[in-house]
Structures are given as C-alpha cells and as structure tokens.
Amino acid sequence: MTEFLGLYNYWIVIFLMMTGFYIVIARENLIKTIIGLNIFQTSVFLLYITMGKVTHGTAPILKSSHGGESHGGKSHGAEHGQDLHAATEGHIDLSVDAVTEIYSNPIPSVLMLTAIVVGIATTALALALVVRIREEYGTIEEDEILEMDRNS
Amino acid sequence: MMDFIVIPILALLAATAVTVARIRNLWAAVMFTGIYSFLSASWMLILDAPDVAFTEAAVGAGITTILMLATLSLTPRRHRKSSRLSSEDFEERPSKSPVIPLLIVTITGCALVYGTFDMPHFGDPNAPIQVYPEPSFVEKSQPDMHGLPNVVTAVLASYRGYDTLGETAVIFTAGIAVLLILRKNTDDQGISESPPLTGENA
Numbered sequence: 001m002t003e004f005l006g007l008y009n010y011w012i013v014i015f016l017m018m019t020g021f022y023i024v025i026a027r028e029n030l031i032k033t034i035i036g037l038n039i040f041q042t043s044v045f046l047l048y049i050t051m052g053k054v055t056h057g058t059a060p061i062l063k064s065s066h067g068g069e070s071h072g073g074k075s076h077g078a079e080h081g082q083d084l085h086a087a088t089e090g091h092i093d094l095s096v097d098a099v100t101e102i103y104s105n106p107i108p109s110v111l112m113l114t115a116i117v118v119g120i121a122t123t124a125l126a127l128a129l130v131v132r133i134r135e136e137y138g139t140i141e142e143d144e145i146l147e148m149d150r151n152s
Numbered sequence: 153m154m155d156f157i158v159i160p161i162l163a164l165l166a167a168t169a170v171t172v173a174r175i176r177n178l179w180a181a182v183m184f185t186g187i188y189s190f191l192s193a194s195w196m197l198i199l200d201a202p203d204v205a206f207t208e209a210a211v212g213a214g215i216t217t218i219l220m221l222a223t224l225s226l227t228p229r230r231h232r233k234s235s236r237l238s239s240e241d242f243e244e245r246p247s248k249s250p251v252i253p254l255l256i257v258t259i260t261g262c263a264l265v266y267g268t269f270d271m272p273h274f275g276d277p278n279a280p281i282q283v284y285p286e287p288s289f290v291e292k293s294q295p296d297m298h299g300l301p302n303v304v305t306a307v308l309a310s311y312r313g314y315d316t317l318g319e320t321a322v323i324f325t326a327g328i329a330v331l332l333i334l335r336k337n338t339d340d341q342g343i344s345e346s347p348p349l350t351g352e353n354a
Binding site for chain 1: 166178189227303
C-alpha cells in the first residue's frame with residue numbers, strides 16, 4: 001500500500017486532467033469547451049512540476065551571492081570531490097563551506113513557463129474564433145451550429 | 153506540517169474542477185476557472201516552482217479570465233440560453249446523456265493510473281528526471297550568468313534562449329491571428345458589432 005501512496009501526485013493530476021477532458025467532450029458550449037481545455041492544460045503543468053520536486057528540496061534559487069569569477073573557480077573545485085553525492089541526492093549546491101543545499105529540478109519549471117505563455121496564445125486565438133462563430137451563427141452552442149450547417 | 157496546507161489545497165482543487173464541469177452558468181464557470189488557476193499556482197509554490205506559480209497566477213488566473221470575460225461580453229446570450237442560465241445553474245440538459253463521456257473519461261483515467269505504477273515516487277531524488285541532465289549545471293549557472301541566483305531564469309533566458317525567442321514568435325503570430333479574425337467582420341459588415349470589436353483589438 002505504501003509503495004502506491006508515493007504516487008498520489010500523479011493521481012490527483014490525472015483526476016484534474018480527466019475532469020478537463022470530460023468538459024471538453026461532454027459540453028456543447030464552445031466557451032465551456034475552452035475552459036475544459038484550460039483545466040486540462042493546467043493539470044499538465046502540474047504533472048511536470050510535481051515530477052521536478054525533490055523531497056526536502058527548495059526552490060532552485062542559489063543561496064550564495066558571490067561574484068561570478070571567484071565563485072566559479074571554487075565551486076568547480078568542490079564539484080569533483082562530491083560528484084557521487086550530487087548524483088544520489090539530486091541537485092545540490094556545493095557552496096564554499098560545504099553546506100549542501102538540495103534544490104528541486106529547475107527544468108520542468110522552465111518548460112512550463114514556456115507552455116503557460118504558449119497556452120494563453122492558443123486560448124486567445126480560440127476565444128477569438130468563438131467570437132467570430134457567434135457573429136456568423138448567432139450562437140455558441142455546438143449542436144445548434146451543426147444543425148444550422150446541416151439545414152443549409 | 154506541510155500536509156495541513158497541501159491536502160486542503162488539493163481537495164479544493166479537485167472540488168473546483170468538478171464544479172467547473174457541473175456548473176451551467178458561464179460567468180460562474182469563468183470565475184471558477186480563475187480560482188482553479190490560483191489554487192494550482194498555490195500548489196506549484198509548494199512544489200518549489202515559484203516562477204511558474206507567479207506566471208500561472210498572472211497569466212492563468214489574470215489574463216485568461218479577462219479574455220474569457222471579454223469573450224462573454226462579445227457573445228450576448230440569446231433567449232434559449234438565457235432561460236437556461238438564469239437560476240438552474242446545475243441543471244443537466246436532458247438532451248444529451250453524460251454516460252458515454254463519463255465512460256470514456258473513466259477508461260482513460262484508469263489507463264493513465266495504470267501507467268503511473270512504473271513512475272518514480274513523488275520527491276524521489278533518484279528519479280531519472282533528477283539524475284539524467286547532469287545536475288551540475290545548477291551550480292555552474294551562477295558563474296555563467298555573472299552571479300544570477302535564479303536557475304530557472306538562467307535556463308529560460310540563456311541556455312534555452314532560442315526556445316524563448318520561438319515562444320515570442322508564437323505570441324506574435326497568435327496576436328496577429330486574433331486581430332485578423334476579429335477585424336474581418338468590420339470589413340465585411342461593419343455596422344452593428346464594430347465598436348466592441350475595436351475595443352477588444354486595442
């Protein structure tokens with residue numbers, strides 16, 4: 001049982017994802033469909049972000065505030081000694097006084113920042129199309145639109 | 153200690169998603185989508201992704217809500233909908249049965265849950281995602297970026313700078329497409345609907 005409890009984050013994401021999926025396929029209102037797509041999208045963001053989390057980790061913002069050159073030399077030297085450590089414990093900042101800090105993975109954050117911004121672009125485009133469809137058909141209900149298409 | 157924060161947030165997140173699925177009133181659904189975005193931003197903050205949380209709160213809860221409200225104001229409700237949207241917000245339409253979509257969603261969800269059994273556990277430091285892009289780039293980023301402490305910013309703006317440039321191109325394309333879609337109407341007819349459309353364009 002406990003070996004499955006560690007997967008709870010995926011299950012919550014899947015629940016949210018399936019709720020969005022249900023809205024997309026079951027609702028006939030076009031705006032509602034876009035809302036469902038948004039929920040689906042946000043759950044995908046959450047999927048990536050949960051995968052980047054490391055237990056007892058913190059946000060990937062480096063604590064030490066040295067100047068560029070000197071810190072570069074020192075951390076490079078320390079890195080060789082503790083390579084094995086870094087491989088087993090995820091992201092570790094090897095600061096000068098060897099205080100290890102565990103950071104969560106920054107890569108999912110980066111990918112999802114891009115995805116959020118692209119997502120708003122597609123949402124805006126979809127909403128513009130809805131406005132246009134409403135001007136043309138006078139409705140945003142999918143079944144009514146299909147009916148009009150069939151009759152014409 | 154963290155569980156006392158995480159569990160209510162996740163419960164609220166699930167409840168909000170279900171409410172969005174059930175509610176009929178579009179204005180309320182848009183508002184609940186904003187709440188959903190804020191809650192997921194809160195969870196992202198707990199998951200050590202403050203940059204994503206800020207962006208989600210600003211873009212997901214802010215701009216998306218504004219765009220949806222603008223769309224709602226541009227698509228006035230007609231008689232048939234206004235009767236349905238007034239008071240019985242949770243009423244199911246009798247015309248379409250929700251059984252088949254529910255079935256599809258359940259089957260898909262079960263397949264996805266089955267797929268998670270092979271996934272690494274939550275927070276596992278030995279998960280492939282933590283080990284495989286050599287983690288030392290985290291500490292190398294600071295000298296590379298002349299002392300910039302935020303690794304996410306370093307990767308986004310420098311290591312993956314071309315990706316961000318492409319993202320900007322996507323935004324630009326989408327903006328132009330929105331302008332073209334909405335402007336077409338003013339060229340064709342340009343009588344009744346033009347004032348709100350130019351307002352949207354600006």
